[in-house]
Each structure stands twice: as C-alpha cells, then as structure tokens.
Amino acid sequence: MEWKTVTSTERDIESHIRIKERVACDHLFNVQALYDIRLKDIVIFTVVYILLARFSQSFAIAPSHVSPIWIPSGVLFALALKYGVRVWPGVFVGVLFNNIWTYSSSTALIDSLIAGVFNGIGDVFSIIGSAALIYHLTKTNNPLHRKLHFAIFVAVGVILGPLISALFGVLGLSVFDFIGYKDLINMFFTWWVGDAVGVLVFTPLLISWFNPEQIHHNHSALVFFIIALPASLATAAIFDLIIMPIELMFLSTIMLPMLLVTMVHYGQRILFTIQLIVLAIAVTATSQNLGPFAVGDSNLSLIQLQWFVAIFSCSIFGLAVVTYENQNAKEVIFEKMKELEKLYRTDNLTGVANRHLITEFINREFSRMARTNLHFGVILIDLDNFKLVNDKFGHNVGDQVLIQMCEAIQLQIRTNDLLGRWGGEEFIVICDNIDRDGLMHVAEKIRIMIENSTFEQYLSLTISLGITLADQNDTINTLTKRADDGLYTSKRNGKNCSTYVDGSHSDLSTTTK
Secondary structure (H helix, E strand, O other), rough: OOOOOOOOOOOOHHHHHHHHHHHOOHHHHHHHHHOOOOOOHHHHHHHHHHHHHHHOOOOOOOOOOOOOOOHHHHHHHHHHHHHHHHHHHHHHHHHHHHHHHHOOOOOOHHHHHHHHHHHHHHHHHHHHHHHHHHHHHOOOOOOOOOOOHHHHHHHHHHHHHHHHHHHHHHHHHOOOOOOHHHHHHHHHHHEEEEEEEHHHHHHHHHHHOOOOOOOOOOOOHHHHHHHHHHHHHHHHHHHHOOOOOHHHHHHHHHHHHHHHHHHHHOOHHHHHHHHHHHHHHHHHHHHOOOOOOOOOOOOHHHHHHHHHHHHHHHHHHHHHHHHHHHHHHHHHHHHHHHHHHHHHHHHEEEEEEEEHHHHHHHHHHHHHHHOOOOOOEEEEEEEEEEEHHHHOOOHHHHHHHHHHHHHHOOOOOOOOEEEEEOOOOOOEEOOOOOOOHHHHHHHHHHHHHHOOOEEEHHHHOOOEEEEEEEEOOOOHHHHHHHHHHHHHHHHHOOOEEEEEEEEOOEEEHHHHH
C-alpha cells in the first residue's frame, strides 16, 4: 500500500477568534431569504408577538395604551438577528392583530386596521431593518462582544429602530384620532423609550442563550442561585415589596461588588438573567405603586421607571462586553497554553511524542506497574539505511518518509499505547499492559507492515527493532538500554528483523522475515 502525506498547519489563534465571531449568516439578510419564508415561520412569529404584546399591554398607560416596556420589540429583535428576514411577516401580522385588538370598536374597525398597517410597517423597519443594518456594520449577528459592536447596537437597535417604530405608530394613531394632539409628544417619547427598554432588556438576554458561552464553568446553576437570591431580596426591599432588617440590607450592599465580579467571571447568560429578575421586581413594584418611583402620578412613575430600566440595562450591557472580553482573553490564553504544551510534548516534524512526553509516559507506567504488577513493554525502531534516502533524495523527502512511517505505525498500535520519536530516525513504542508474546506480535506486525508499504518517491523501506519487557527493578535508563541492545543485535543480524532482550540479557530472540 502507498502512504500519502497529510499536511496540516497550526491555526493562528487571533484569526480563529475573529472567524468564530463572524457568524455565517449573510443568507439571512439577502433577497433570496425572502423566498425561504414558510407558513410555519409566519404562524410561530405571529403567535410569539401577540402573546408578548398582550402581556406587555398589562403595563400600558391609559388612555393611549402605550406600554413603558414593550417586550415584543426586544424578543423579535433577537429573533431577527438569529433568523433574518424570515421574521418580518410575523412581526407585521402580529402588530396588525394587536392593534385591532387594542383600538378597534364597532365603529372604528377600519381605522384601527389602517393604523395597524402604519404600526406594522414601522415595526418591520424598526426590527428587521435594524437587525440587517447591525449585521452589515459588524459582520456578526451577536453584538455582545466588542465595545464598537455595543455602540452600534445602541445607536441602531436601541435608538434608531425604536424611533422609527414610534414615529410610524404615533402617526397612525394620531391620524385616526386614537390619541389627542396634547398627548402626542408624551406618547411618542413613552413609545420610543418603551421599545428601547424592551430591546435593551430582552435582546441581549436571548442572544446570550442563543449562543454558547465561550468557557464552560462547573456549578453554574449553583452560582446563579447564590447570586440571584441576594440580588432579588435586595431589589425587593428597595422597592418596598418586603421589609428586610437593616443588617441584611447592609450585608447585601457589602456583597454587591463580589456579586458583580462573580457575574463577570461566569458569563453573559447569568449576567442578563439576573438583570431580568431585578427589573421584573422593579416593574412589578412600581405597577403596584410601591418603591422609589411611586410618586402618585402613574404616568410620571412609569416614565421614571423607563429611564431607570434603560440606565440599569446600559450598565449591565457594559458589564457584558467586559465579560466577553474577559472570557475571550482566557480563551486566547488557554489556546496559547495548548499550543505551548504541544510544542513541549510533541515532535515538531512528525507530531508524535518527544522525549519529554516519552519520559512522563514511562514514569507513569512504572508507577502503574508497581501498583498492579502489570508489565509494559518497549519497542525501539530504527529505519534501515535511512542515510541513503537523505543523501539520494534530500532531507525533504527524508522528512516525508518519517511522517508517513509514523502515520503507518499509529494504525498498528492500540490507543492506550504511545509512539514517540527517540531521536533522528529512531522511534519508540511503549505498550501498556502486555506480555512478551504480545509485545513481539506487535513488533512483528509493525515490521511486516513497513516492509510491505510504499513511501515517498515510491520508496520501499525496512526497519530494525529492539524489544524488551519492563520489570520491577528497571529504570528508564536500564529499560531503554536493553531495547537499544536488541536494536543493535537486529542491525548486526542483517537488519529488517526484531530482537527481544529480557532483563538478564540471557535471552535474545531474533525474528527475521
């Protein structure tokens, strides 16, 4: 058989990180994607929008029915980043249905329908257009990674998109007299900030769960509970939902820096989930006229709550970017450590174990043998007449021969055995948990396979082997010295043969073809 060279290059770590960040989702925002929309997509996204809209409507401000936190904007925006333009029919139909549900009456069905069309167009531009623009500017559908991506996300997704939605929505309602002109400005800002808050809270949360954490941490669920409990209690106490002793309030304050550090260490999922819990408590309390924003005027209370949520969410988003950069730095360090470990423990040319790893492996085998009394064996291999190959064909061909020979030997040994480069054209195989007959069988299998193989430049080569079995009194030096003696005997006996040497050197068994 003929062994072909399989070359590989070490990946550049920084390039790898950039490639991993750039999600292959160009197809989600091109014209072709418009033809991939299925009825199932429309139904699912429409139902999601309607259910979230009805829930958000429970916080709406009468008489305009504008919610201070519009959950559908954040959830559908995250879905648009993940699924692209497939989301737009669901957004439009969902907005239209919710608009009719909220504003229609026996005499205003047509008006609410037309106003809903305005609102639907605005939300499609707001959600789908913003998602496409963010991907165009950042080349990723996950804007949680870099400070620049965060700035683009805020500018496009939090400011520009909700602004478009508010303009279209308020315009449609005002044209058909669903709101009076005196309420126009107030409703516009409430709508704008409500959509923006929805994006700030729910889009990062869903994106963090759509994408796996860079670094997996053990006991994440336990850490989440440890963080969530004091954060929830402290928030509930601040917003007058519960009464906490002053000592516990003081303890919660002291723990806050530690909780923030822990959240940064454990990743964005925990960070954004804790954010949602805290804000849910704040919204619940304010809706019950409790907490620092309960000022008597419900409209003013909800507006203050909006700004609190917006500022708090921006702060959490900043921590999320720091969290990613922290994990990104750790990942680069881990990759560099793996690269250095590979350079330290493997042969640069052939990729098999080098002397360092061989020594570690043999020492582990000695320790295991002392515990279990199960022996291990060593096979020392040397290419016959390899100098002639280098002299006639050059060192490049010689290097390829060594690589191909290692690939061939790897196929003949067990996964728990080790192949290493002992030096030059000498290689060593360490066989775990084996007896003399088994060791000689492995050696002969390797020798015959090499003899019957064709290498670089259609070369036919042979090898000589020295074989020995470890005993309790051996050291690395005595063990490898015996194998080397066996190899020397094989060379003297005409090469292309295997010689077994026992611990006393009294038994030298040579097998030739």
